[in-house]
Amino acid sequence: MRFDALTLFPDMFNVVSEAGVTGRAHKQGIWQMRTWNPRDYTTDVHRTVDDRPYGGGPGMVMLADPLNDALDQALADRGDSPEVILLSPTGRRFDQAVAQELAQGPGAVLVCGRYEGIDQRFIDARITLELSLGDFVLSGGEIASLAIIDSVVRLLPGVLNDADSARQDSFHADNSGLLDSPHFTRPEVYRDQAVPEVLMSGHHGRIQVWRREQSLRLTALRRPELIEQARQRGELTKADERFLAALASSTV
Template sequence: MQIDILTLFPESVDAMLNVSILGRAQERGYIAIRTHQIRAYTTNKQMQVDDYPYGGGRGAVMQADPLFRCWEHVVNTYGPGRTIFMSPCGRTFTQSVARELKAQYDHLILVCGHYEGIDQRFIDACVDEELSMGDFVLTGGEIPAMAVADAVCRMVPGVLPDAECFEEESHWDGLLEYPQYSRPAVWHDRAVPEILLSGDHAKVAAWRKKESYKRTMTRRPDLFANFDESKLTTKVERKILAQAKEEFAAEQAETSTEPEE
């Protein structure tokens, strides 16, 4: 997987994506993440990349030409790729979108805007799609670009020890991940659930699945509403879901009857 990031702040992006898991994955050749300073592709002495917007208004707009020159260099040097502009106007980035990008493309070009945005003509000419992190606005596209790069690259074979490292996490199958615990067994009078200390792997797996269902029902009922129960093909799987629903209902009932302080 190759990812090229067009940005005004390559040092900030490099500081995050060249360390830890992704840094080691790059050293081992599983992925390649490159940053490109857009200012290096200006044609003026001031290395200016923005100007006032036509039609008036506050702020400035990133000009099309420096962006295009930077994008063209990437395409000519590393080959064409899926060009994505990080924008609050795009479709919302989710785990399913990350899986889609990883499965369909081996080269992503991520464009980071700033100021009031970028010239629409560059978007029309070069951008394949726009992605948003959600219904909020940031000062620039670097944080979203890093999020996309991280979410996609961690699924590349070799980046993590095995697929189980991400396939059991939140959102992979439309559910939230179960609670996690580590040593010590008792911390501040709070004990780890006994079943996790039992050594019975089947029971641990069933408990984790049940807790995943309950956590999703509690925190993200919108996700659970879209969960496809027809995927549960065994009696054991259906029993775990039934138990989760029963326990969730009991906990909700108990909460609703607790006296107010």
């Protein structure tokens, strides 16, 4: 897998290529990262990548030509046809399902906008997918791109020490898209709070049931819409429904 980024700030991507589990996987060759600075594809002495918007208004707009030439070079260097993703508030909401879709592919070219935006003609001609992290504004697409790379790369085989770690994550399909259950480690008692007895029992069946119920409890409390989504997909068992019914009656 390979990610490319069109960015005015290529050093920002050292975070995922050099640090943490993604950095280790990068060193192992599980995935690759390359950045392309639109300033390197300008023709004027000032290396101009933006200009004033037609129609007036505040801010500047990124020029189409430097982005277009940078993208051409990135695609030629890759030699394949990946998604060309723009990080944009108008895009599809990025979630775990999208991360899993991207993890099954060759990677992507991530276009990181700055200023007031990008000339729409470049977007219309070259972007194949727009993604948004949520309903908030960032100064540019780099931070959102880093989040996407991290969430996708950690799903690749061999990146995490234990493959089950990703499958147990919140929002993962193997967990019915629910929130993960609470986790505990040593010491057994911390500030007068003991680890739940069931986790000390060594009884894997009981532990599995407890974790599922805690996942259901936390999701019902914090993100009830995820419960309904899992129900609509037919991913809740009869035992799940009995637990949720008992939980609802106890809180009335």
